[in-house]
Amino acid sequence: MDAxxxxxxxxxxxxxxxxxxxxxxxxxxxxxxxDLSLANVALDQIGQATHFLNLAGEIEGAGRDGxxxxxxRDVMDFTNCLLVEQQNGDFAQTIARQFLFSHYQExxxxxxxxxxDARFAAIAAxxxxxxxxxxxxxxxxxxxxxxxxxxxxxxxxxxxxxxWRFADELFEMDDVDAAALAAGVGADKAALRGAWDQRIDLxxxxxxxxxxxxxxxxxxxxxxxxxxxxxxxxxxxxxxxRAYPGATW
Amino acid sequence: xxxxxxxxxxKAEAVAEDPAKVAAFEARVANDEFIEPKDWMxxxxxxxxxxxxxxxxxxxxVGMLPEGNWITRAPNLRRxxxxxxxxxxxxxxxxxxxxxxxxxxxxxxxxxxxxLSGKAKYSTIFNYPTLTWADIGAIxxxxxxxxxxxxxxxxxxxxxxxxxxxxxICKEESFHQRQGYEIMMHLAAGTDAQKxxxxxxxxxxWWPSLMMFGPPDDxxxxxxxxxxxxxxxxxxxxxxxxxxxxxxxxxxAIGLTVPDDKLKWNEERGAYDFGDVDWEEFYAVVKGEGxxxxxxxxxxxxxxxxxxxxRDAARVHAEKRAAAKLAAE
Numbered sequence: 001m002d003a004x005x006x007x008x009x010x011x012x013x014x015x016x017x018x019x020x021x022x023x024x025x026x027x028x029x030x031x032x033x034x035d036l037s038l039a040n041v042a043l044d045q046i047g048q049a050t051h052f053l054n055l056a057g058e059i060e061g062a063g064r065d066g067x068x069x070x071x072x073r074d075v076m077d078f079t080n081c082l083l084v085e086q087q088n089g090d091f092a093q094t095i096a097r098q099f100l101f102s103h104y105q106e107x108x109x110x111x112x113x114x115x116x117d118a119r120f121a122a123i124a125a126x127x128x129x130x131x132x133x134x135x136x137x138x139x140x141x142x143x144x145x146x147x148x149x150x151x152x153x154x155x156x157x158x159x160x161x162x163x164w165r166f167a168d169e170l171f172e173m174d175d176v177d178a179a180a181l182a183a184g185v186g187a188d189k190a191a192l193r194g195a196w197d198q199r200i201d202l203x204x205x206x207x208x209x210x211x212x213x214x215x216x217x218x219x220x221x222x223x224x225x226x227x228x229x230x231x232x233x234x235x236x237x238x239x240x241x242r243a244y245p246g247a248t249w
Numbered sequence: 250x251x252x253x254x255x256x257x258x259x260k261a262e263a264v265a266e267d268p269a270k271v272a273a274f275e276a277r278v279a280n281d282e283f284i285e286p287k288d289w290m291x292x293x294x295x296x297x298x299x300x301x302x303x304x305x306x307x308x309x310x311v312g313m314l315p316e317g318n319w320i321t322r323a324p325n326l327r328r329x330x331x332x333x334x335x336x337x338x339x340x341x342x343x344x345x346x347x348x349x350x351x352x353x354x355x356x357x358x359x360x361x362x363x364x365l366s367g368k369a370k371y372s373t374i375f376n377y378p379t380l381t382w383a384d385i386g387a388i389x390x391x392x393x394x395x396x397x398x399x400x401x402x403x404x405x406x407x408x409x410x411x412x413x414x415x416x417x418i419c420k421e422e423s424f425h426q427r428q429g430y431e432i433m434m435h436l437a438a439g440t441d442a443q444k445x446x447x448x449x450x451x452x453x454x455w456w457p458s459l460m461m462f463g464p465p466d467d468x469x470x471x472x473x474x475x476x477x478x479x480x481x482x483x484x485x486x487x488x489x490x491x492x493x494x495x496x497x498x499x500x501x502a503i504g505l506t507v508p509d510d511k512l513k514w515n516e517e518r519g520a521y522d523f524g525d526v527d528w529e530e531f532y533a534v535v536k537g538e539g540x541x542x543x544x545x546x547x548x549x550x551x552x553x554x555x556x557x558x559x560r561d562a563a564r565v566h567a568e569k570r571a572a573a574k575l576a577a578e
Contacts, residue, residue: 020321023329026336027317028548030556031563032310032344039337043330050326067325091559147569148562155558240324240382247440249324249382 003179005059006079007186008120009069010176010222011112012052013080016070017230018101019045020237021088030091037137041098044130051123058119071241075231076224083166085221085230089159092152095141096159102135103199104170104192111187120185139203146207153209160212168217171196176222266291278479283409286352294478297471298408299353300369301480303360306346307371309339310364311545315379316388324382331428332385338421345417349410365550373531374457376539383436383443383450389429391451391458391496397422398492399462402482430499437503444504451500452508459523460531462489468528493521 001009022042029035053066064072083101088094109131112124145156171193173181180186204211220226240249270289277284284290313336320336323329347357363369374392379385400422403415436447463469463485475481483491493512500507511524534542 016326019329023320023333026320026333027310027313028552028555030552030559032340032347034556034559035313035340036337036344039333039340043333043337046326046330046333050330053326067327070326071324091556144566145559145562148566149558151558152562152565236321239322244440244442247443249328249435249439 001056001060003176004117004183004185005056006176007180008052008056008059010079011108012049012056012066012069013078014084014101014105015045015052016049017078017080017233018084018097019043019049020233021084021086021097022094024088025094034091038094041134041137044127044134048123048127048130051127055119055123067241071238075226075234078224078226078230078234079222080230081166081169082218082221082227083163083170085227085233086163086166087229089162090155091141092145092155092159093162094159095138095145096156096163098134099138099142099160099203100163100167100200101170102131102138103196105131106135107192107195108187108189111192115186116184135199139199139206142203142209143207146204146209156207157209160209164212165215165218169219169221172219172222174222275477278407278477281405281479282407283412284407285409293474294480295353297475297478297480298411299350299355299360302346302350302353302411303355303363304370304372306343306350306360307364307369308375309343309346311371311375311549313339313343314545314548315375315377316385318379319382319385322382323385328432335389335425335428338425342414342418342421345414346411349414352410361553365546365553367537367546370535372461373534373539374461375545376534376542377453377457378541378544380453381446381450383433383446384454386429386432386436386447387450387454389425389427390433390499391429391454392461393422393426393429394496395458395461395492397426398488398495405479405482407479433505434503437505447503448505451505455508456526456530457534459489459492459526460534462486462492464528464531490520493523497521 019042022038022045025035025038026042027035029038049070050066053069057064057066057069081101083097086093086097106128109124109128112120113128115121115124142156145152147153171189173188173190177186177189181188201211240247271291274284274288274290274294284294316332316336316339320329320332323332347360350360351357360369364371374395379388397419400415400419404412404419406412406415433447433450436443439447466472466484466486469485472481472484476484497507497512509524511522513522514520515522533539539545
């Protein structure tokens with residue numbers, strides 16, 4: 001795959017894996033309203049994944065579409081960030097993941113909406129409206145849980161602590177990112193970090209929570225070096241396509 | 250989705266009520282007027298409605314589980330999105346119905362409590378497992394199909410908030426039904442393994458779907474009163490017949506066989522004759538002996554208990570903010 005196809009693939013994989021994780025909540029959330037909102041976020045992510053993965057296949061030009069890419073690759077070919085593949089854990093852990101990711105995704109899509117490539121720009125322009133809501137939803141829950149009961153506060157702190165080591169990867173720029181940026185297609189992810197920090201700090205202050213201490217980042221998702229969790233996620237997600245080769249659904 | 254008529258044999262107990270009020274109420278209902286939350290209504294009417302509407306809401310919520318079971322395994326991106334949207338619709342229906350039922354003076358927490366303690370019932374159909382992807386098709390096609398059959402008349406039910414909820418719900422259900430049938434159509438036209446999967450799902454879901462219309466008319470003691478009150482607009486057997494007549498040709502059209510040896514078109518009646526439903530199984534499932542009844546309740550109880558700290562946090566946070574706002578004023 002060339003850099004632009006890989007660029008689209010990464011965006012698609014982020015959305016796909018997060019959508020898959022959120023789908024696990026369906027029917028098991030703490031309240032009916034939460035079930036509705038998590039399903040809503042999952043649905044948006046699956047929609048974005050479909051667009052970006054189809055685009056990746058189109059740019060690649062090897063006859064693979066979004067489904068082929070989603071259901072017929074193994075772990076080492078997935079390019080999502082490590083954050084989105086983290087397990088749901090309790091609700092606070094799910095919210096911590098969503099909080100860190102949605103603010104990144106909102107900034108990312110806002111930047112991509114100005115892409116020179118109309119295909120990236122169109123998907124991002126639609127998706128940015130969706131993820132703006134996700135970011136607000138996640139921030140609201142961080143505040144509620146952080147400034148709620150003693151238990152919710154402790155769980156929120158633990159959730160953020162679990163996810164924090166995966167935040168740096170979101171802003172990492174490698175050759176693919178540099179090529180996409182140079183072509184006027186991609187965003188300068190490193191440049192989004194300042195705005196992201198501000199947003200995170202603002203919500204954490206409102207939640208009366210301290211920013212987790214800096215730590216050594218865990219990286220590797222963009223080049224296929226994942227956590228142990230992803231293989232299990234894929235084996236479940238890809239089951240039917242793998243068990244019935246050649247069938248259409 | 251839909252709640253099964255499980256009214257059983259208990260008649261609503263008689264309460265002394267002003268005969269003039271009762272007569273005026275009955276006249277309004279007979280005249281097809283809507284009864285609204287602030288209107289006077291007989292206690293038995295209120296109780297019957299709370300029971301029916303909360304059962305319906307519970308069914309939507311428990312009904313999320315068998316289908317939710319396949320969200321993470323949906324075979325492609327399109328099917329995953331459709332299924333997510335469908336299960337989300339069901340959560341919405343549940344919310345909508347709980348709200349409508351709350352207008353009768355019973356809180357959502359009370360209704361939830363009744364469900365989790367096993368006091369309240371939900372549709373028997375959700376106590377059957379979803380074993381293969383074809384079950385997602387079969388549920389949409391048969392279960393939502395049966396639900397629509399039951400719910401379309403309820404758009405004209407006498408209680409205004411319920412009738413209005415049903416209008417919106419029916420629109421979404423008919424969409425679900427078509428999506429389910431489309432899954433089955435696709436499988437039935439697919440590989441041998443897919444055809445087998447589709448037939449197996451029909452075999453397992455057919456009879457439980459017929460049970461969704463509730464006991465036969467001669468064993469449904471509340472039907473007469475419920476029909477007089479326009480809480481119910483057709484009898485169980487009439488709806489069951491209608492469902493069979495519409496669904497059998499749909500099965501034939503895609504080359505699937507309805508698992509009933511006695512199924513035969515009756516020219517004279519202009520309807521299908523069909524075999525006997527296993528009512529012993531139905532009553533056993535109503536009593537909580539469905540194949541996965543324990544798993545369903547366990548999942549609901551777990552979600553509720555695991556979520557308690559979240560709901561507490563939301564409440565405490567709202568109180569803190571309200572107090573802070575008050576202090577600032």
